[in-house]
Amino acid sequence: MARKLAALVQENNLYKEQTAQLNETFRMVRSERHDFLKHVSAIHFMLENRHPDEAKAYLDELVDDYKETNLSIKGERGVVAGILHQMYRRAQTAGVAVVYDFDLPISTLPFPDPEMVKLLGNLLSNSIDASESWQKKHKGSALITLQFYKRSGLYVLICQNNSLPIPTSILDGLFQTYGKTTKGEGHEGLGTKIIQEAVDKHHGFLDFVYKNEEFTVKIKFPAIQ
Structure with missing residues (x-):
């Protein structure tokens, strides 16, 4: 009961955090739209004064900033x-590279918002934590990839990240029971079980593989529910 209560508290805190982040995301979008004409004016001024190299460098930097926002919000609900x-x-702040590879928006999944928060929030948060630990040991750059596509009547969600070696005793019950965690002391091991519960609730199937210091989670959901 204590673990279930802790899980509910974590879910509530995560949902509040994501609501705040949602507000921040749209504040950023509004800010970018507000400043758009200013950027166009700056580029126009450079071109009129025959500074094409400066204009190109400015435009490249501007496109990179917009690309980051567009990557996350394109076709997705709030x-x-x-x-x-x-x-x-x-992930960027931690120096971890992230690649989103979506054939269609993840919002296509017929999940209510709280379920999406639980699934994606825990999945990506766990990946970032594992990647940060891997980077600290190897002094290299970790990579997280998140794929989403539809094949043969199934929605397929795949998350892959670098990870330090995981003991077999942890792997055996990683998504089945509370208290199993790859993060060491100070973590309650709630995230993976919450992911599994979200998968089960929507009649999905979860599989994971750990090989050569890479951890891969593959989740399949029926396209017709």
């Missing part, structure tokens, strides 16, 4: 956009 954008920025 809560999903907020999660993807916030996790992308969190």
Whole structure:
């Protein structure tokens, strides 16, 4: 009961956090739209004064900034956009590369917002934590990839990240029971079980593989529910 209560508290805190991040994401979008004409004026001024190299450099930097926001919100409904954008920025701050490879928006999944928060929030948060630990040991750059596509009547969500070696005793019950964690002391091991519960609730199937210091989670959901 204590673990279930802790899980509910974590879910509530996560949902509040993602709501705040959603507000921040759309504040950023509004800010970018507000400043758009200023950027156009600056580029126009450079071109009129025959500074094409400066204009190109300015435009390249501007496109990179817009690309980061667009990557997260394109075709997604609000809560999903907020999660993807916030996790992308969190990973960047930690020096972890993130690749979103979507054939269609994740919002296509027929999940209510709280379920999307639980699934994506825990999945990406765990990946970032594992990647940060891997980077600290190897002094290299970690990579997280999140794929989403539809094949043969199934929605397929795949998350892959670098990870330090995981003991077999942890792997055996990683998504089945509370208290199993790859993060060491100070973590309650709630995230993976919450992911599994969200998968089960929507009649999905979860599989994971750990090989050569890479951890891969593959989740399949029926396209017709």
